[in-house]
Amino acid sequence: MTTSTAPAAAPQHSVIDELVCFALYNASHAITQTYRSVLAPWGLTYPQYLVFVVLWNEGAMPLGDLGRRLELDSGTLSPLTRRMEQAGYLERLRASDDARVVTIALTAEGERMREELAAVPACVAGAMKLDQSTAMQLRGMLHQLADDTRAFDAASSDPTETTGAPDAGR
Amino acid sequence: MTTSTAPAAAPQHSVIDELVCFALYNASHAITQTYRSVLAPWGLTYPQYLVFVVLWNEGAMPLGDLGRRLELDSGTLSPLTRRMEQAGYLERLRASDDARVVTIALTAEGERMREELAAVPACVAGAMKLDQSTAMQLRGMLHQLADDTRAFDAASSDPTETTGAPDAGR
DNA sequence: CACAATTCAGTTGTGCGCAACCTAATGGTC
DNA sequence: GACCATTAGGTTGCGCACAACTGAATTGTG
Numbered sequence: 181m182t183t184s185t186a187p188a189a190a191p192q193h194s195v196i197d198e199l200v201c202f203a204l205y206n207a208s209h210a211i212t213q214t215y216r217s218v219l220a221p222w223g224l225t226y227p228q229y230l231v232f233v234v235l236w237n238e239g240a241m242p243l244g245d246l247g248r249r250l251e252l253d254s255g256t257l258s259p260l261t262r263r264m265e266q267a268g269y270l271e272r273l274r275a276s277d278d279a280r281v282v283t284i285a286l287t288a289e290g291e292r293m294r295e296e297l298a299a300v301p302a303c304v305a306g307a308m309k310l311d312q313s314t315a316m317q318l319r320g321m322l323h324q325l326a327d328d329t330r331a332f333d334a335a336s337s338d339p340t341e342t343t344g345a346p347d348a349g350r
Numbered sequence: 351m352t353t354s355t356a357p358a359a360a361p362q363h364s365v366i367d368e369l370v371c372f373a374l375y376n377a378s379h380a381i382t383q384t385y386r387s388v389l390a391p392w393g394l395t396y397p398q399y400l401v402f403v404v405l406w407n408e409g410a411m412p413l414g415d416l417g418r419r420l421e422l423d424s425g426t427l428s429p430l431t432r433r434m435e436q437a438g439y440l441e442r443l444r445a446s447d448d449a450r451v452v453t454i455a456l457t458a459e460g461e462r463m464r465e466e467l468a469a470v471p472a473c474v475a476g477a478m479k480l481d482q483s484t485a486m487q488l489r490g491m492l493h494q495l496a497d498d499t500r501a502f503d504a505a506s507s508d509p510t511e512t513t514g515a516p517d518a519g520r
Numbered sequence: 521c522a523c524a525a526t527t528c529a530g531t532t533g534t535g536c537g538c539a540a541c542c543t544a545a546t547g548g549t550c
Numbered sequence: 551g552a553c554c555a556t557t558a559g560g561t562t563g564c565g566c567a568c569a570a571c572t573g574a575a576t577t578g579t580g
Binding site for chain 1: 369370371372373374375376377378379380381382383384385387396400403404407408419420421471474476477478479480484485487488489491492493495496498499500502503506507
């Protein structure tokens with residue numbers, strides 16, 4: 181009715197709110213959204229920013245190594261790095277000793293972005309409103325969760341695994 | 351080079367926030383991967399499963415309400431629900447009293463999927479290896495994080511917000 | 521009633537994210 | 551050298567996720 185009061189669309193409690201998985205999915209999207217607006221001035225996406233972080237801290241490396249750190253495969257990183265190359269942030273170089281390998285290396289412009297984007301983490305941290313101890317606790321839980329879950333995924337798709345008894349009817 | 355010991359003169363926010371964001375991003379993908387393999391026999395995706403969960407528990411509702419619960423907009427839910435309709439799981443009905451509204455309602459087949467998929471949560475929980483108290487603690491942190499972050503996103507994109515003095519030249 | 525503002529769903533375009541597949545290059549074996 | 555399995559990156563196809571836009575329906579106001 182009056183000005184801009186809440187139009188009765190308050191966050192109602194729904195069943196999905198009880199699911200840890202949905203909380204994870206939802207929080208992840210919310211963070212990505214924050215990065216989207218923070219990175220918008222440079223036309224960067226969150227996965228592209230993650231590529232920057234790895235390369236800034238560890239230097240040039242093959243595309244496969246990058247994928248292992250970010251848990252992304254070539255189907256994702258191939259086009260993603262091509263876009264970053266076209267934007268002038270990095271180069272993709274065929275290794276001379278092994279022609280299968282493509283080394284991903286920052287350009288001078290890409291290195292310069294390290295200072296350009298120095299304020300990004302603090303900006304996102306401001307949105308997250310997490311104190312240090314909670315952040316570390318949360319990070320630990322999430323690492324554990326990702327490790328356990330990926331181990332499960334690998335085991336259930338790989339019949340050579342010997343873990344897990346052949347429990348028939350569960 | 352890695353495993354930096356205490357960064358003496360580190361400013362308030364440093365790499366730690368980054369790691370939390372990536373841990374979240376990574377864990378979310380890992381869980382989605384688990385759902386992917388668990389739901390594969392029915393050709394369902396994780397967001398489609400979430401739609402089922404909401405509709406099973408709350409019954410038919412407009413597409414917009416569904417989007418508010420899942421934090422997804424019409425650009426995502428419109429094609430998603432069309433695929434689920436084509437698969438025979440639900441119907442999309444124009445409301446008679448308001449022709450703008452499309453009500454999403456499960457078919458008998460969609461209702462039957464509730465028993466069909468009853469084992470899914472336990473299966474995914476088995477992959478996650480979380481005890482109840484940790485799960486609840488994690489869920490609480492993630493809800494808080496998502497709420498804070500979305501509030502920040504909304505405030506920074508909506509100048510009509512009156513929360514605090516809007517920083518002029520920023 | 522006229523008409524502007526708002527609401528709701530849909531469409532288009534871009535960028536992940538991943539399965540499935542392809543090709544080229546490499547290494548091991550004979 | 552011929553053969554084969556493996557490895558690295560690329561391509562295709564599909565389904566999200568979201569910004570930006572469209573268009574129809576509804577509501578508020580005079």
